[in-house]
Amino acid sequence: MKRSLLVVAIIALYLLHQDFWFWRAATPIVFGFLPIGLFYHLCYTLVISALMWLLVKQTWPSYLEEQADLESANPQSAIRNPQSGGHR
Amino acid sequence: MIPALFVFAYLAVVIYIGVFAFRRKVGEHPAEDYFLANRSLGQFVFLLSLFGTNMTAFAILGSSGHAFANGIVTYGLMASSSALIVPLSLFLIGTRVWALGKRFGFITPVQMFRDRWECGHIGTVISIVQAALLVPYIIIGVMGGGTALFAISGGRIPFWIGGAIVAMVVMIYVFFGGMRGTAWVNTFQTTLFLVFGAIALVVIGVGMGGFGAAVNELLSSPSTASLLTRERISPLFFLSYTFIPLSSINFPHMIIFCLTARRMQHFKKTVILYPICMLAIWLPAVFLGVMANRATEVPAIQAKLEARQTLATQAGTLSPEERNQLRAQAAGDDVLLRLLEAYAPLWLAGLLGAGIMAAVMASDSQILALSTMFSEDIFAFYEGKERFGEKAQVVTGRIFVIALTIIAYTIALRFPQPIFDLAVQYAFSGYSAMMPLMVGALFWKRSTKWGALAVTLWAAASVTAVAVFQSVVTTPQVVWSIGGVEALARTPGGTAVFGLLPVVPMVIISSLLMIVVSLMTKRPSEATVSRYFIR
Numbered sequence: 001m002k003r004s005l006l007v008v009a010i011i012a013l014y015l016l017h018q019d020f021w022f023w024r025a026a027t028p029i030v031f032g033f034l035p036i037g038l039f040y041h042l043c044y045t046l047v048i049s050a051l052m053w054l055l056v057k058q059t060w061p062s063y064l065e066e067q068a069d070l071e072s073a074n075p076q077s078a079i080r081n082p083q084s085g086g087h088r
Numbered sequence: 089m090i091p092a093l094f095v096f097a098y099l100a101v102v103i104y105i106g107v108f109a110f111r112r113k114v115g116e117h118p119a120e121d122y123f124l125a126n127r128s129l130g131q132f133v134f135l136l137s138l139f140g141t142n143m144t145a146f147a148i149l150g151s152s153g154h155a156f157a158n159g160i161v162t163y164g165l166m167a168s169s170s171a172l173i174v175p176l177s178l179f180l181i182g183t184r185v186w187a188l189g190k191r192f193g194f195i196t197p198v199q200m201f202r203d204r205w206e207c208g209h210i211g212t213v214i215s216i217v218q219a220a221l222l223v224p225y226i227i228i229g230v231m232g233g234g235t236a237l238f239a240i241s242g243g244r245i246p247f248w249i250g251g252a253i254v255a256m257v258v259m260i261y262v263f264f265g266g267m268r269g270t271a272w273v274n275t276f277q278t279t280l281f282l283v284f285g286a287i288a289l290v291v292i293g294v295g296m297g298g299f300g301a302a303v304n305e306l307l308s309s310p311s312t313a314s315l316l317t318r319e320r321i322s323p324l325f326f327l328s329y330t331f332i333p334l335s336s337i338n339f340p341h342m343i344i345f346c347l348t349a350r351r352m353q354h355f356k357k358t359v360i361l362y363p364i365c366m367l368a369i370w371l372p373a374v375f376l377g378v379m380a381n382r383a384t385e386v387p388a389i390q391a392k393l394e395a396r397q398t399l400a401t402q403a404g405t406l407s408p409e410e411r412n413q414l415r416a417q418a419a420g421d422d423v424l425l426r427l428l429e430a431y432a433p434l435w436l437a438g439l440l441g442a443g444i445m446a447a448v449m450a451s452d453s454q455i456l457a458l459s460t461m462f463s464e465d466i467f468a469f470y471e472g473k474e475r476f477g478e479k480a481q482v483v484t485g486r487i488f489v490i491a492l493t494i495i496a497y498t499i500a501l502r503f504p505q506p507i508f509d510l511a512v513q514y515a516f517s518g519y520s521a522m523m524p525l526m527v528g529a530l531f532w533k534r535s536t537k538w539g540a541l542a543v544t545l546w547a548a549a550s551v552t553a554v555a556v557f558q559s560v561v562t563t564p565q566v567v568w569s570i571g572g573v574e575a576l577a578r579t580p581g582g583t584a585v586f587g588l589l590p591v592v593p594m595v596i597i598s599s600l601l602m603i604v605v606s607l608m609t610k611r612p613s614e615a616t617v618s619r620y621f622i623r
Binding site: 010013014017018019020022023024025026027029032033035037038041042044045046048049052053055056060061062063064065067068071072 | 160161163164167168169171172175176179183184186187190191298299300302303304307313316317318319323326327330351352353356359360361362363364366367371374375622623
């Protein structure tokens, strides 16, 4: 469920990048110097960072690192660079 | 000349960092040590060096130049889309590649493909296509160095000497420092740029009498008000540009960088902070590019604005040569340097010039990646390592660095830059079209080597086709329409397929090829597949 919500959030964020509603608008000028279209994308970038934080917090694939550590700790069972001189 | 002296001091610091500052005793795997810094980069260095690797001359000078001509749309077009797609691909793909690299000892992406799809020569084809798409990048780096030193020294250092100096510096620290030296230099360069980029914004703003006044002036003139909106770019073009950042994770230097982190945990901060770094560098670069349109008291910028005006009002009466000459005059790739020259004190202009050199010199990672690919995918795979040993492999990689630098420098002197600017654009589309390789290898059990070959050949063929099309059809026109809809058109900036950038059909077709060809051919053995899908 959590994962599905995050997928929906990513798709929504991708769609929000296409902000056609501000396409031809320069005003309001935010803080007296930032056109609204640029301010929107500034906020958009900050929201991405927040979403990445959520992704990392909720769905970090820690099993990948655990598996890698497990195999590196037991080098005899690990396969090192199996392609070298292998399948031609 | 004083700013140029700052740049020379900066280059000396870069050599020191790259060659001496972080030397380690070589361990039992000299190749892994030289090409991957022994998979030992810490969190801070990993974030800043990976970000620095992705920040090229194009990102800084090119973005200001694009914004100078097209307005604020440049940020949404190139920065905020990358700010979403690059960290997401690091999260989904980078982490998995890191884990596989640690488990199986991979140093290049092709080593992983060869193992995953049980193939040999198909891997060689992938490696060659990847290398061919990377070379223009390196040439652009040398050219950027020459151009930047020429501009920073006020024309006293000719292009050929500037290019040679920059190529030599990069070659020295890549040759001696390998990945460790390159990563630390990138870290230093990114820090420098983040700090001085912010200072540049403030200093230029004060020099121009405040950005508020400049924005109001732009807004009040009908010819410049559109720079504060996105109406100079079509929404379809804007949408299709979001396919370009898909290329990022497929660049060999990016994937190789993913293998250098000591822990997978180090990706966490990189994924979260990457968008903030994009914001910190791109927003000032784009904003200053737009503001340059009000810097009419700077003679070089005024000349650009006049050239643009002539192009807009008299294009029909000009010969193609005159049009090209005016386009070159109006190009804004050096507006950032011109603003610094006009508004920053000499010492600061020097420091900021050094910061710009930092971005221009991002070709170091590409040179190292090509050397790694040659020595691992070709030399080691075709038994050079077994016959001559691992030390000989590292020596071969280093010789390759020298040879590549000399070739890139020679080409940079002989051909005009616009050719390679275009080639870099093709490279982005080509790497985006190769996305199904990574996705197929890591997420789809049923993908096969023949699917991978089809994707690779399609990427190479489509990039070549676009390049040929643009060199044959040079003037904007509709070449093919279906029922009144423009199917294929030559635009002033390139090519449009149904109003979209060619990268969109390139990615869609390569994805279909991966699916269809894989389903038609024999999948790899269960033993191999099970090693890649542990959950």
